[in-house]
Amino acid sequence: xxxxxxxxxxxxxxxxxxxxxxxxxxxxxxxxxxxxxxxxxxxxxxxxxxxxxxxxxxxxxxxxxxxxxxxxxxxxxxxxxxxxxxxxxxxxxxxxxxxxxxxxxxxxxxxxxxxxxxxxxxxxxxxxxxxxxxxxxxxxxxxxxxxxxxxxxxxxxxxxxxxxxxxxxxxxxxxxxxxxxxxxxxxxxxxxxxxxxxxxxxxxxxxxxxxxxxxxxxxxxxxxxxxxxxxxxxxxxxxxxxxxxxxxxxxxxxxxxxxxxx
Numbered sequence: 001x002x003x004x005x006x007x008x009x010x011x012x013x014x015x016x017x018x019x020x021x022x023x024x025x026x027x028x029x030x031x032x033x034x035x036x037x038x039x040x041x042x043x044x045x046x047x048x049x050x051x052x053x054x055x056x057x058x059x060x061x062x063x064x065x066x067x068x069x070x071x072x073x074x075x076x077x078x079x080x081x082x083x084x085x086x087x088x089x090x091x092x093x094x095x096x097x098x099x100x101x102x103x104x105x106x107x108x109x110x111x112x113x114x115x116x117x118x119x120x121x122x123x124x125x126x127x128x129x130x131x132x133x134x135x136x137x138x139x140x141x142x143x144x145x146x147x148x149x150x151x152x153x154x155x156x157x158x159x160x161x162x163x164x165x166x167x168x169x170x171x172x173x174x175x176x177x178x179x180x181x182x183x184x185x186x187x188x189x190x191x192x193x194x195x196x197x198x199x200x201x202x203x204x205x206x207x208x209x210x211x212x213x214x215x216x217x218x219x220x221x222x223x224x225x226x227x228x229x230x231x232x233x234x235x236x237x238x239x240x241x242x243x244x245x246x247x248x249x250x251x252x253x254x255x256x257x258x259x260x261x262x
Contacts, residue, residue: 003062003069007043009082011092018043020096022086023170023177032087036080095178099171102144102152109182114222114241115234116142116151118215124179136172137165139179190246192253221248 008014014022021042025035041048046069047059055070085091097104105112109120120142127135141152152165167175187194222236222244223229233241 003060003067005044005046005060005079007040007079007082010085011094014094016097019094019174020170023096023174026086027169027173033080035086036083037076039083039086040076040080089177089180090184092177092181096171096174099140099144099167099175100152100165102146104144104178107178107182108185109238112238113234114236114238117238117241118218118234120179122215124176124183127176133172136175137167140167140171140175141165143175143179186242190242192249193242193246218245221245 008018011019022035022039025038029035040046045060049057049059051057052070055072056076058069058071059066060069061067093107095104095107109117120139123135123139123142126132127139145151218241219230219233222233222241
């Protein structure tokens with residue numbers, strides 16, 4: 001009897017339950033081989049009994065019937081390589097659809113306001129500098145909404161970072177990896193506005209003042225220095241706002257070239 005074992009081969013192919021399970025494993029264990037082995041056993045529906053001279057004795061349910069399967073070590077080792085995608089997060093084009101009773105916004109933040117994007121960026125940058133897990137909770141507040149499309153705390157008139165939203169470890173990791181992927185996509189899409197900056201002496205810490213300065217620079221660029229336009233700019237779709245910032249970066253570069261020739 002032939003039994004076909006199938007399992008996801010990419011982040012995108014995983015179900016929400018599988019994604020949450022993998023994120024939980026990643027927060028609990030450092031050994032990737034062990035993690036991939038646990039993924040193999042769970043996703044293929046295997047129940048390992050013991051090691052015998054024929055290999056690992058496992059049970060698997062096929063068409064409602066429990067069948068015995070013997071797997072050699074090399075077979076298991078070969079199979080788990082299809083989970084090598086968990087070794088990199090750059091192509092993690094998926095996220096947890098729901099946390100704490102809230103639902104996720106668009107995977108790439110389409111139709112997310114520029115103001116919400118700036119707040120998410122703020123907490124992401126603070127987390128990178130401090131590694132304070134609470135910043136990931138605050139980041140998630142701007143990436144998840146309730147059934148009315150409101151962020152946590154909005155219906156109570158509270159500041160979002162004053163809520164008591166506390167994520168589980170796997171949800172924090174999922175939030176961080178999701179936004180990191182979004183950052184890469186946006187960085188690649190708007191190369192003129194986002195440029196790599198090499199930090200001095202390997203120090204990548206971003207201070208609150210630097211974040212505020214970047215926030216104000218972007219607002220001034222889009223409002224042309226007119227504070228009465230600020231509310232309208234913050235309400236723009238973030239992709240539209242970033243498109244304008246990218247175009248302005250090109251214009252600024254061209255003007256600089258002209259000045260340098262004079």
